[in-house]
Amino acid sequence: MKSRIISLGISVLMVLTACQSQNVTKVPRSQPEVQTLSWVHHFDEEGARKWLEIGTQLYSKQHPSYTFALTGVDGGNYLSLLRTWAISGNMPDMYMIDNLDTAFDFIRSGYAMDLSNQPSLANIDERYLNGVKSADGRIWALPIDVNGVGVIYNKDAFAKADIKEPPKTWQQFIEACEALQKVGIVPIAAGYKDAWTISWDLAADLLVNQYVVNPTWIADIEAGKTTFKDNQIQFKEILGRFGERLKYVNHKPFETDWNQAQMLLAEGKAGMIINGTWTIDGVKSKNPASNLGLFAFPYSTDPQKAIFGLKSTGGIVVNPKSPHKDAALQALDLFATQQLGNIFQTNKKALSVIKGLPKDFDPTYIELDSTYIQRGKTYDWSSLYIDFVNQDLQKIFINAITKFIIDPSHNVDTCIQELDQAFKQQRRASK
Incomplete structure (x- = not known):
């Protein structure tokens, strides 16, 4: 047995010596390429x-x-x-x-x-x-996610302005804006330097009226089946309310971007932002201690019509x-x-x-759940839109609304007339 072991050892030594004499390189096992x-x-x-x-x-x-x-x-x-x-x-x-x-x-x-x-x-x-x-x-x-559209508000700012509860009617909304302004708080933060925010500032009013009157209004306007002047979803009134609340936005909104607008709300320098529920993330990322709430945009004189839009x-x-x-x-x-x-x-x-x-991951959503979801005071805006599919028409729309914002008189009739004329010309050019 001992002689066999000696013989085996000699054999292994000979193999190793032969490998060394041929300069054999040991190649490591290859790793899969990272994609x-x-x-x-x-x-x-x-x-x-x-x-x-x-x-x-x-x-x-x-x-x-x-x-x-x-x-x-x-x-x-x-x-x-x-x-x-x-x-x-x-x-x-x-x-x-x-x-x-x-x-x-x-x-x-x-x-x-x-x-x-x-x-x-x-x-x-x-x-x-x-x-x-x-x-x-x-x-x-x-x-x-489930996206909502409405008003995001700073509860501490509302308390400072002695606003007891979120407004449920248009008149109450204007009164809240006045109360915030009196205590030196910007009522509505607007970041129009980022043009997409203009659409969303209109959205809370625009969507609920589409839901109530005509869910295909955007498509109908785009196809020329109706006009802005037809006022099918009370667009004239929507634009009028938009013009009325423009006097409550921050100074130089077109020099303020979305991040700056969110910061105003985060720091309590502004009381509200009219936009989507994703705003909560943006504001709380800037100030985790922000005490925020949500309420439905109160476009009507009837408080029962203050319903919150939710969709995925x-x-x-x-x-x-x-x-x-x-x-x-x-x-x-x-x-x-x-x-x-x-x-x-x-x-x-x-x-x-x-x-x-669970829905209790954030106090803001606990309030949304108890005030709107559990009470059935929501509407599904999955099939509703705020933008036109045709990008040329969308640009025309945003440009007209931008002009409306800049116009000190916020002339509704002029804006609607220009929109109808520009949309008609664009449809002809696209044929």
């Missing part, structure tokens, strides 16, 4: 970006061969930039959409995957799938032409879990569409 998924979004708020970062980092930890390149784009230029990429064939692996109707060109050009049979949808509250579903029943995006439309889209589409679908599965839903609500300060999550 990068591109994900484009328009989130400006810190909490939304943090949710994306945490989620994608968690995915990369579970799948070490993948990493993400997250690109944030200004909301006002977002769709235009996506369309430019689509034309050039440089669409990202994943991207966000806000509204299905305004994104149908991406579906038609093959840049949106049909998600109808994906397992991630099983975790989504069925009520919130209509906003990402086409007429044929197919689903094109994974919804992420758009979400995460997967590019089926992506070489990483399978990994992107796995990422959807992760972002549809309760774990990421809780991270979303905690950081983005918004209601998630994922089943089984």
Whole structure:
């Protein structure tokens, strides 16, 4: 036995010596190449970006061969930039959409995957799938949150102005603006340097009137089936109320951007912002101690008509032409879990569409739930729009409203006349 061991040792030594004489290099086992998924979004708020970062980092930890390149784009230029990429064939692996109707060109050009049979949808509250579903029943995006549109207010500013409760009528709203102004607080923060905020300043009034009168008003105007002058949804009154409250916005609103407007509310220097519920994230990222509340835009003399708009439309889209589409679908599965839903609500300060999550993650939403949701004082604006699909018409609309804001008299009739003339000319030019 001993002689065998000696013999084996000599043999091994001879093999090693032979390898050394041939200068053999030991090659380490190769590691898989790391693939990068591109994900484009328009989130400006810190909490939304943090949710994306945490989620994608968690995915990369579970799948070490993948990493993400997250690109944030200004909301006002977002769709235009996506369309430019689509034309050039440089669409990202994943991207966000806000509204299905305004994104149908991406579906038609093959840049949106049909998600109808994906397992991630099983975790989504069925009520919130209509906003990402086409007429044929197919689903094109994974919804992420329930968006509201109304008035975000600083409770401490209201208390300083001795406003006991949020206004429920238009007259009460004007009285609240006067009370805030008397104590040196800007009643309404406006960041018109970012043009997209102009649409949203109108939205709370525009949407509820569309909901009550004609949900297809935007499409009808665009198609020339009706005009602004026809006043089908009381657009003249909507514009009149907008002009009336413009005297309560901050000084030089066109030199104030969205971040600065949010800071005014965060610091209690302004009492209100009229916009979407995503504002809560933006304001609290600037001042976590902000004592915020939400109330429905009180456009009527009837307090019962003060209802809060809630919806879920758009979400995460997967590019089926992506070489990483399978990994992107796995990422959807992760972002549809309760774990990421809780991270979303905690950081983005918004209601998630994922089943089984609590609504008491933030005091602002506790108030929204008790005042509006539980009392049935909400309306679904999933099928309602504030923007025109035709981008030329949208630019005309924003330019006309901008001119209306700058005009010291805020002349409603002149604005409506110019809108109808410009829309008519653009329709003719498009034929």
